[in-house]
Amino acid sequence: MTINQSKESEQKRVDQVAGKIERQIERVDASIAQAHKETSRIERNYGENTKVNTTEVDDQMETNASVQQQKQLVALAVENENILNSNRLKLENLQGSPYFGRIDIVEDGEEDTLYIGTSTLQDDDGEFLIYDWRAPISGIYYNGTLGKVTYPTPNGTAEVELKKKRQFQIVHNKIRNMFDTNETVGDEILQSVLSEYSDEYLKSIVATIQHEQNIIIRDTRSDVLLVQGVAGSGKTSAILQRVAYLLYHSRTTMNADNIVLFSPNKLFSNYISEVLPSLGERNMRQVTLNEFISLRLTGVQVETLFERYEKDERNLPETTIKMRLYKESGDFLEHLEQLENDHREHTPYFEDIIFEGKPFFTGDEIAEIYQSTNPAYHIPDRFLKTKNALIKRLQRRIHEDRNEDWVQAEIDNLSDEDFQQIITDHNIEESANQREIIAEEFLRERYAPIYNALLNNYFFNPYKEYLFLLNEMQQSLVSDSVWQTMIESIDNQIEAHKLNLSDSVAILYLRDFVTDGGINHAIQHIFIDEVQDYTMAQLKYISHAFPNAKMTLLGDRSQDVLTSSYRKNDLVTEVNELFKKKRITTITLNQSYRSTAEITNFAKKLLPNGDEVKAFSRQGEDPVIKVFNNDDYYQGLKETAKELNKKYDTVAILARNQAQAEQIYTHFSDESIVTLVDADFRSIPKGILILPIYLAKGLEFDAVIGHDISAKNYPDLRSTDVLYTICTRAMHSLTLCVDGELSPLLQKEPQNLISEH
């Protein structure tokens, strides 16, 4: 058969499948309408049932049972509707482009042809029209070259012969491109996908996943999967495909709520929010490091990475660097723990528990209980015994206070409804001492804040404990007076309810150690994007806080924008050292997909080990370096941006920091198509955008303009990471504007790229 004949018969199949998808959508719509009616009927019924008489105790009990039953019915009906809606979403996702791959295999002498798409589709006879890309057999499409290949089955590995691998690009149910290939996914389709212009949202790469990316997506063995991937190599894309893959394979034991992604900022969260729904899955939870820490340290304002970066840009003394590097190491957390253990005689710092303006338990009373526990026990055990003793004291108080006059008086003053509510809430039966039981329950409610304070260990002061340990620490990094000044400065910050990043993680770790708390067992997978921005102490803490979670860490040591002013780390070595007791797999991605070959080749020359980076063979225009005479700079920048915006929807002017971004904006403020983006933005508009580089991390734009790459602004090698990250945000066009003298980082560039204005 010629390729044209094949195309004709393939098109026929697409038409048939498209027709079946339409009919299934109609049927699902009818079922959804029916289910919706049913849910409303049950809800109405539920409403009527709750209106029954609730004054008599017997009636109350009966009503409760019936309400519970109705609640369950509502929940079931809603669940049914949710399932139907999720089926519809899957069908919608298949509409217009039902599949992207086909494999022809011979298994046990039998030939079979399988089509692969974003989700499974069966016809009414149960025949598979489309296989989900995550099905074990679909792995062949991404992994196998023609010939003998294997795939996992519940009964072990199966071997088949792969006869043909075909790729499709189907748009509006018309085959636009079709290729037979022996590669993972041939370059032609990838070329075409990558030439498209940027979008507000990242897209799924399911149809064109590459071999190395596939290994990341399908890894289920590693405890820690570390990916060192160059800019634009598909790390973020791989995360999202991997989440979809894991959800599919652990349907019964895991859902999207068991997965947490640490993302760099809110813009980024929005940028990636469409991929999983386009694959028929719910988004996982997302949190920034700062939100995560702040949630755990309520009442304290924790410095963000961006704030610190802005500060670091101004000055960073050598001693600060030394102390910070130490406090950011995994060892520091261990030293704190060790020091705490070494000070057996020391009583942790306890606080009064205040109730209605007065101490209910004083710090001294709590300390006494702690001191009475066996000093041979571990600190967390002594702490737990103290806490249990306090809970017992509270219970005793409740028991003793129940006959107090004030309690009796308060009960007498309860309305009938409140009185009945206590009876029903606690299932209190009629008996001789019913009133005493009611009094106890009443007190339990009244003293709930105390109980809550005990449960949450609010009587322990981790801040003072931390300062104590810092004081006790033997260190030879800096002079004693510098160390003391550092301690005083933390003390002052705590007074003002503020904390810097390194101290906050150490305090959390210390608090969790002493109180044996802070652990979340429900999370099964943690993903950290831009892991080069994390310190080993932070990674250690995250791993401690989610002990059941496998970790997928993705980063690029060359995009170390936020910490490169004081840290030159080797990400892979440090992470391997930190997690040496775990099963760790390291994968390197060297192929960059985002930018044209010209941009990638330009950017990689900035790096000392840039040869590793492989450009994808998509041709475009050469990057441009425009040098302006000081007075003309902003005018030139403005004209450049406006000119590019005629051709490209999004043109991003990337500055080193917020102050520079604001400065640029003042020169543009008369233009309506220009937006100054700051940390509170949740989505990226089209037009000309001005933003500091740290907010552009992980994002991409059609055209990028690097702001003021002059000798003043990018004086030496320490600025390499920032400049590299700026350049690699560009998909199709890169321009670097220079105010005055060219940065030494650009001085080796060929003259034909540089123009004077």
Ligand SMILES: Nc1ncnc2c1ncn2[C@@H]1O[C@H](COP(=O)(O)OP(=O)(O)OP(=O)(O)O)[C@@H](O)[C@H]1O
């Ligand atoms: N296999 C692929 N098929 C199609 N497009 C791809 C593929 N891999 C990556 N891309 C595209 O390349 C671009 C960069 O991908 P992504 O943002 O995931 O890379 P990254 O490694 O996270 O980048 P960075 O570290 O620079 O932020 C995106 O537009 C993505 O859609």
